[in-house]
Amino acid sequence: MGLIAEFRMTSKELPLVDVAEGVPDATVEFESVQGRPSGAPTFIVRIVDADADAIEAAFADADSVTDHSLIVADGATRRYRCRPTGGPPTELELLADNGSIPDRVLATPSGWEERRWFADREEFDQFRTFCRANDYGFRLDRLVETDEGSDGRATGPFGTSDRSWPREMTDAQREALVTAHEMGYFDTPRAATMADVADELGVASASLSERLRRAQNHLVTEFRRTSGIKPRTN
Incomplete structure (x- = not known):
């Protein structure tokens, strides 16, 4: 708790x-x-x-x-x-x-x-x-x-939701994250650039960068919450 x-x-x-x-x-x-x-x-x-x-x-x-x-x-x-x-x-x-x-x-x-x-x-x-x-x-x-919760769903300040997506992630952030993954933006080496993904979504690169950053922040926050890992102090 x-x-x-x-x-x-x-x-x-x-x-x-x-x-x-x-x-x-x-x-x-x-x-x-x-x-x-x-x-x-x-x-x-x-x-x-x-x-x-x-x-x-x-x-x-x-x-x-x-x-x-x-x-x-x-x-x-x-x-x-x-x-x-x-x-x-x-x-x-x-x-x-x-x-x-x-x-x-x-x-x-x-x-x-x-x-x-x-x-x-x-x-x-x-x-x-x-x-x-x-x-x-x-x-x-x-x-x-x-x-x-006992049914595997997370309860918190934004209501009860499926844990497969962190709370507060918007549809636009989710779409940006999934599209970037499918196009190979996170691959090593990258199979797609930020501009490639932005063109696919029809948005500016700066807007895409902001959406990906916020989406990744939600993912890390959710992982930190469920795993109990706290940040380093030094």
Whole structure:
């Protein structure tokens, strides 16, 4: 038995909130946080639907992160590397033994919107205590128990569904994933390019790339949930 929590943390002090303020109509999403033996971690951030100059201006004006650099640009999606400024949050020891897993973290002009997996209510309460200790406003939107039903179907925040497809995968993402597989996009060596699959589906390569990334993310999330594997901490 586990918990999936969807919540909002409100604070102007959270990293990337000031960047999101500079591009209010864009999606600003954490893709990963890479720890380092010493010093601040490195953020990999995905920004969608924002002008490149506007993003650069937002980073330049931001105080919460530093040393930003563009990793790759693919159509409307741009990925950046940056580091948070300032010291670590207080009461960090409260999270030392917390095994929760972030599933999605979005930076918004008012804070973070997050979906996170918790092993039990104790882990959830521990995380919420950490937020309050650091003066982060915490608004819970949804808290749902999740487990494996006796009929082999998964129950969770999006209802009961056949486990052969992860929850939230759209029809377009599913079609992109299956078509790419059938055309040999995932073969080694590849039998089809991104452009080949995009032409088959009648979409732009950038749109296909986004659909495949989200579809693969859902697959990995579902595998992680059912296998009990947690991410590396170093």
